[in-house]
Amino acid sequence: MTVPLDIHPEVVEAFATAKPVVALESTIISHGMPHPMNIETARKVEDTVRETGAIPATIAVLKGRATIGLSDANLARLGDPDAQIQKLSRTNLAACLADQADGATTVAATMILAHLAGIRVFATGGIGGVHRGAEQSFDISADLRELSQTPVCVVCAGAKAILDIPKTLEVLETLGVPVVTFGQTDFPAFWSQKSTERSPATANTTQQIAQSIHMCARLGLTGGHLIANPIPPEDEIPGHVMTPIIAQAIKDAESDPGLEGPAVTPFLLQRIFELTEGRSLTSNISLVLNNARLAAKIAKDLIDLDGKG
Ligand code: PSU
Ligand code: MN
Secondary structure (H helix, E strand, C coil), X not given: CCCCEEECHHHHHXXXXXXXXXXXXXXXXXXXXXXXXXXXXXXXXXXXXXHCCCXXXXXXXXXXXXXXXXXXXXXXXXXXXXXXXXXXXXXXXXXXXXXXXXXXXXXXXXXHHXXXXXXXXXXXXXXXXXXXXXHHHCCECHHHHHHHHXXXXXXXXXXXXXXXXXXXXXXXXHCCCCEEEECCCECCECCECCCCCECCCEECCHHHHHHHHHHHHHHXXXXXXXXXXXXXXXXXXXXXXXXXXXXXXXXXXXXXXXXXXXXXXXXXXXXXXXXXXXXXXXHHHHHHHHHHHHHHHHHHHHHXXXXXX
């Protein structure tokens, strides 16, 4: 008994010829960005991976099949605001497959399916983490635990600044996840290049990151790597601009008693989009493309290391 799995022929060919492959998530398409920029961005991210010399594999569940690498029509359907697309994490992935339903995969669910298909590197925007007020709400994203148990390298722009970044880093440390910031010592905060936290580790080359991933495998350690890639400076929104906007968005979320669970992050992202008059989306797109580029380079370096045994 195996999982209903469709791997795009281009991705199958990449495996057969030892070409680098980069996994991409679909929650950012279905629940993370407004239409039609969500679809345009998804296409651009795939193009960026290609231009950097790797093969993109956007991951989703389509009619109950785990799908690794999407056709353009399926990509557009996932981005259709009228389509009924679930938000999938570890908790509801199996049920969506069993019900033959459609679902967009979060970081956690994308990691599970990427690993199933044999993909080692994955680019996203920002991971889920510990929400502010988690000491009351217990809202901690399943992305963190997934990073501790599934061997996929996730390239993000840090944790979204709507989260409690110090607590997110604490939990990652507790779970034993290697957290490495690319090219700077400060941990980035998604829309901003810097948070108030120092990064647990820094790497200045993608080879260094690939070597660390290889060494984890040789040690037999379970779990992935979290690579934090700061947003390009020209597209960042500085922390002091974001702070009051995030506070307002969180206040708006709290004043809606029905808002909870998986709906929280999409609500906050949408509210911040409105409050920044679209600037947050421009930043979000820029950082995702930047992460796609870095992920493709890491995937290439991993293949080179494989060749060296
Ligand atoms: N990065 C983005 N936009 C997003 C997300 C990441 O730029 O919408 C998604 C990811 O799929 C991540 C999810 O796994 O938000 C976290 O959701 P939650 O906090 O409910 O675990
Ligand atoms: Mn949550």
